[in-house]
Structure formats: C-alpha cells, structure tokens
Amino acid sequence: MGTDQFTQALDDTESVQKRYAKQLGIKPDRIPFTAETLPNSEVAVRVNDDLLNEVASHILNRAGHVSIIDRRGAGKTHFRDLVYDALANGPRSEEFHIARIREVESITTRRFYTRLLDELSQYEDLEIPDNYPHPTDEVRQIVENVAAQLEEQDIACIIQVDQLEDAARNTRTFEQLLAALQSVGDLGDEEPVFLLFLFGTPVASERIDELRETLTSRLVAKDRSLERFDFAETDELIGRWLAFAREEEYSDGYSSDPYSASAIDEIVDRSDGTPRSIRQQCYHAFRAGARQFDDIETVEIDDSTLEQYT
Incomplete structure (x- = not known):
C-alpha cells in the first residue's frame, strides 16, 4: 500500500x-x-568584487598567504573556481602555476608533497622526476628543487587547498597537513614562491590557530568571508x-x-x-x-x- x-x-x-x-x-x-x-556563477562572484580585488593584489604582489573561511554553501566553490580558471587559463596564466590539493581528510605531509609535485608535473617548464623516494625529507628536497626552478623563472605557484575542515577532524592528520603548508609557504629567497590559497569553514580556522600559530601569522589575508x-x-x-x-x-x-x-x-x-x-x-x-x-x-x-x- x-x-x-x-x-x-x-x-x-x-x-x-x-x-x-x-x-x-x-x-x-x-x-x-x-x-x-x-547555471552561471557571475552573480555569486560579482557580489564579492572587493574580496576578488584584494586577493588579486596579494597574489600579484606575493604579499602573503590567504584563507577564505566561511560556512558551507556561502559560495567558496564559485569564488575558488573563478580564481583557478583565471590563473590556469586566463590571458596572464603564463605568470602563474597553480596546484589544487583536494581530498585532504587522510593526507600526510609526504602525501601533500607528492600531490603538489603531481599537480606541477603538468607544466613542461619544470623538471620533476617520474618517481619519488619514500623518505619524506627526500621528497621535500624535490619540492625545494622545484621551488628553485620556479624562482629562477619568476613564476608564482598558487596552492589551493580545499575543505580544510575535513582534515581538521583528526588532530594528527591536520598537524601533518599544516606542517607541510608552512614548509612550502616559507620557500623562496626574496619572496614566496608558493602562495597558499586556503578554503574551509570556521572550524578549520579555529584549529589552525590552535595547532599552528606560526602559519596563522603568515596569512596576509586571514579568514576572509564572502558577501551574502x-x-x-x-x-x-x-x-x-x-x-x-x-x-x-x-x-x-x-x-x-x-x-x-x-x-x-x-x-x-x-x-x-x-x-x-x-x-x-x-x-x-x-x-x-x-x-x-x-x-x-x-x-x-x-x-x-x-x-x-x-
């Protein structure tokens, strides 16, 4: 019935x-x-023109790292995708390389490095080995070598990390992720080679403050939120x-x-x-x-x- x-x-x-x-x-x-x-994300982005201009300034000047922190459904995906598409496919894409790190729920420091290298292997101007050593320190050395190549070519690499709150559920996992983020974010002799572009909910931001205050201090634009x-x-x-x-x-x-x-x-x-x-x-x-x-x-x-x- x-x-x-x-x-x-x-x-x-x-x-x-x-x-x-x-x-x-x-x-x-x-x-x-x-x-x-x-069907078209233009309205979701245009309402955030001020934030878009701020992010553009920080990236252009390599002023520091950025975190976009807001509740679920606030439009982070549309904003993130607009920036990604512009940097990856726009008329000024030759000035930037971009790496998107997703599915971070069970990520380790080594896995972050290898995902970063996998993302950058698409760029023909970088020499990246096909296989990576097992020790984390040796993989990080490859990342440092890539950073030197980027610095020599005067190319900034934007690292987008999505849904930080997924990793924040597990303290050990989140500590490893934050350690990797700070490690690559500090690379560069005169200015940052890797610019962190982080996305998450307020839970993730609170955990970053608790576990890695030094990373928090490096965020030139911290906890930016989107307009309603x-x-x-x-x-x-x-x-x-x-x-x-x-x-x-x-x-x-x-x-x-x-x-x-x-x-x-x-x-x-x-x-x-x-x-x-x-x-x-x-x-x-x-x-x-x-x-x-x-x-x-x-x-x-x-x-x-x-x-x-x-």
Whole structure:
C-alpha cells in the first residue's frame, strides 16, 4: 500500500510540475533551482568584487598567504573556481602555476608533497622526476628543487587547498597537513614562491590557530568571508535560472516573473543569504507556485504563495 501511495505521489507531482513548467515556458528536463551548481556563477562572484580585488593584489604582489573561511554553501566553490580558471587559463596564466590539493581528510605531509609535485608535473617548464623516494625529507628536497626552478623563472605557484575542515577532524592528520603548508609557504629567497590559497569553514580556522600559530601569522589575508545575497542578487539569480530552464540567453533585466517582489523579499528573509540557501528557498517557491497553479490556476508567486503552499 505504501509503495502505491508514493508512486501515486510521484505521478501527481510530475503532472503538476509539467503543467506549471509548460505555462512558464520551462523545459521539463530543466526544472530550475534543482542543481547545486549555478547555471552561471557571475552573480555569486560579482557580489564579492572587493574580496576578488584584494586577493588579486596579494597574489600579484606575493604579499602573503590567504584563507577564505566561511560556512558551507556561502559560495567558496564559485569564488575558488573563478580564481583557478583565471590563473590556469586566463590571458596572464603564463605568470602563474597553480596546484589544487583536494581530498585532504587522510593526507600526510609526504602525501601533500607528492600531490603538489603531481599537480606541477603538468607544466613542461619544470623538471620533476617520474618517481619519488619514500623518505619524506627526500621528497621535500624535490619540492625545494622545484621551488628553485620556479624562482629562477619568476613564476608564482598558487596552492589551493580545499575543505580544510575535513582534515581538521583528526588532530594528527591536520598537524601533518599544516606542517607541510608552512614548509612550502616559507620557500623562496626574496619572496614566496608558493602562495597558499586556503578554503574551509570556521572550524578549520579555529584549529589552525590552535595547532599552528606560526602559519596563522603568515596569512596576509586571514579568514576572509564572502558577501551574502540580498534582493538584487536573488532577483538576478532567479532570472539566470529561468533563462537556463527556458534554454534562453540571460541578459541584464531578464524578468524574474513569475516571482514577484514580495516573494523575493520573503525568500531572502527565509534564507541565511548564502547562494545555497537562496537557491533552496527559490526551489521551494517554485514548488509552491506549481501547487498553487494546480489549485487555483494562479501563475504568479508572491509572499502569500509561500505562506500557504510551503
């Protein structure tokens, strides 16, 4: 009986959703706000222009290391990817090498070094051996040799480390990671060769302070956070998602219809202002709009829609 009831719920929901999507000109396989990745991250980045300019200054001048610390869903991934793509593929990519270190939950000092070398082996201007010795000190010597090559070519290497909080759960693992970060961050005779670009939640930042104060002191930009979305950013995000769902090009002024101003205000109020929370609230509003349309044939989503159908 339970299986039949849920199957019926699936069928009913699909029917209601298709009717509403057709009314809005939305493709059935492109229901908006259902994917974690934004159809275009421009709005998530533009709201952080000040931080972007600050990070650019620190990297350009090799002023020191940077940590972006914020709650989950705050937009760290979009910000990180923008910087990565610009440094790796942009018109000034020849000035930089970039290494992304991910999945750090069980990383060791030696493994950090080998991942760094693996990342840099893609660059043909660096001589890196195919195989690494077992002792950690000998692997670090290879890293030092690579640093000397980078310094001779006047190339800065940006090391992005993602989701530091994963490693912070285990003190021993985190100590090894932080030791490796400080070790490579100190390389360079006149200026840093490796610039650390760290990402994590407040838990990771607190643990860095506890376990490695010397690394903390080397962060020229420590615990930078991302700006929250307000009405304008939410309105634009809705427009971009609707354009995506209709397979249309987004341009400034693209209508956020059927989302009314009162609905957008309510979405902002119900969220914590992070891109993820805003997207989730927009999805719930779309779901409410579909139920409302099925109930009373009203297309527009306003604050009363959210109050009655969510």
